[in-house]
Amino acid sequence: MxxxxxxxxxxxxxxxxxxxxxxxxxxxxxxxxxxxxxxxxxxxxxxxxxxxxxxxxxxxxxxxxxxxxxxxxxxxxxxxxALPGMGSLAPRAMRTLVLEAVSFRELWEVGVTLEPRAARLAAEHATDADLAALDENLARTEQVLARGESYIELDVQFHALVAKASGNRVLMLAREPVSLLLAPSFERLRLTLPQAGRRNLEAHRRIVDAIRRHDPDEAEGWTLRHFVDFQRGYRVADLDIEAPVEWPQPGISSFPAATTETEETP
Missing domain, CATH: 1.10.10.10 (Winged helix-like DNA-binding domain superfamily/Winged helix DNA-binding domain)
Known part of the structure; x- marks a missing residue:
């Protein structure tokens, strides 16, 4: 041998x-x-x-x-x-998910699990500062809708603010790439269903109201309904839930640059 x-x-x-x-x-x-x-x-x-x-x-x-x-x-x-900010950490996971050609369905299945949990925790732990930030987001969304402009970045920021109010940093990091990659899907829905904006804002108001009243069951329930409505709208608009997700448009971020202190370069 x-x-x-x-x-x-x-x-x-x-x-x-x-x-x-x-x-x-x-x-x-x-x-x-x-x-x-x-x-x-x-x-x-x-x-x-x-x-x-x-x-x-x-x-x-x-x-x-x-x-x-x-x-x-x-x-x-x-x-x-430096302590890396959310914006420094999410892109690597996002790139992997895009290259893996994950679908809207896959992202939604994770989002519908994480976001209601974040809302429940926010109702238990939100501070006055958290509520003020959420109220400001609602007011800005109302203004953008009145002008007929895209509210998608404000939607991304809303859910990031809820996660921040949860007080759970692991949850904040886990949901970040999923939320950002869902943004293009939500934009397609906005362009197809004109009523989506008002339904979205009403759900956000209900969630904030529940957080303000420290009602975790209501906050979690409304967030779950909000995400189920998101998927239902996708089907009504006849959009392919199995289509690969896309990279979000430039400028989409979870927090305005001015408030993301860990990402700024002094």
Missing amino acids: QRRSAQAVFAPLRHSPAYRLLSERIERRILDGELKPGDPLPTEQELAESFGVNRSTVREAIRLLEQEGLLVRAAGRRLQV
Whole structure:
């Protein structure tokens, strides 16, 4: 019997580029708490000397960490450790879902589970500031509807505000990519069914009223009805619930830029 060569048995070892290894080392120090949000990062020269690499390697590692939202440029262009905002985390999951060609149905099945739960928790934990933000969203939606403009971004923001009021950060992160990817589907529904806007606003008002009264059953129930109505409208409009979702239009976000403090670069 012919023996296989060592080359045939063992695949060659592959090493990550030095800049990626350095990026992982710095990321580990951040995750371990050695470097905390707001802490300044050592200079390029200090990092190069500490890790025994050249400055170009350091610059590439820093670029990766900035893309991940773990580093931002502070005053004087000095790098500091940052807490990634929602907008920094959701796009990676969204890209995967779009490339997997997930359908409206799949997203809706998750949304109809997470959003009612968020509303229930919001009714239990919402603060006066949370309610003020929700009231402002309702008022702006009313104005946009009166002008006949798209209210989709305000709808996305409404559900993000409810999730924020829940006080559960894991829930906020879990629902974010699903909510953003449902936006194009909702826009198609808006263009097909003129009555969708008013029905949407009325449901939002009912949800906020239940949250204000600290009635978790009502808040959860109205959110569930709201999402069931969403799917029903999709069928009435004869839209394909199995069609792959699309990337949302530019500018769609869960929170206005001015209120997303963790995403701004000082």
